[in-house]
Amino acid sequence: MASIHRSANAHWQGGGKDGTGSLTTQSGVLKDSQYGFKTRFENGPGTNPEELIAAAHAGCFTMALAFQLSGAGHVPEALDTAAKVSLEQEGAGWKIAAVALTLKAKVPGLSQEEFSKLADAAKAGCPVSKVLNATITLDATLES
Template identity: 65%
Template sequence: MDRKAKAVWQGTGKDGTGHLTTDSAVLSATPYSFKTRFENEKGTNPEELIAAAHAGCFTMALAFQLQGAGFTPTELATEAAVSLDKDGDGFKISKSRLTLRASVPGIDQAKFEELARAAEKNCPVSKVLNAEISMDFTLV
């Protein structure tokens, strides 16, 4: 299975602009630029998209872990915070911090943590990130 996205950029790195489009059209000429990446201009940036991908991937992986163990979550809500840090002359994504709030009837804290850690380790986005991954969770 292949998934595709396309980036188009015009101009210099600092003053230019670009847009991103995905085959599904969820992103359709979505703007990105130096200002959307390093300042707070409206638009997206690669790190925000990686954070969304990590949150979504981990949460779905956890849903499958729970299902396999006989549990049905009422809600799994995950935020991923991706850190972009200076690395020599460039930058690198150094961390992805997952913060999970979960409501899962009938599960105890130890079993939930076991399944959440398995999902954290085994979701495909976690596996592709060359970064420190951490997870905090609250089971309600």
């Protein structure tokens, strides 16, 4: 069985609320990218884990759908997905409770019924969907 490995590193200095951190990914797309309390719980400059999960989920789902569509003989003209991660307080901590995926797709010659079936299969089969312990919703629009 084949396996693929991807990695990222986090560095942190200081306490939880007043400390600062940086994230670096294997690919170098993120290199010492700033994150901290203000980027996670307020709107400070930098990134945060939930934003990165949203990007990963949007990318994973969209690619999975492109494979589903191509496999069914329908090459998409355009697939645009937004992912909104909901972080909710749970006791003294926090949890990712939900991810709302919103898709706008342009796929010539595809029926609404087949589109919905393939989009649902991509949502269920995407590796990021499989790893999240959250409610995942999909609002999918097939544009003409």
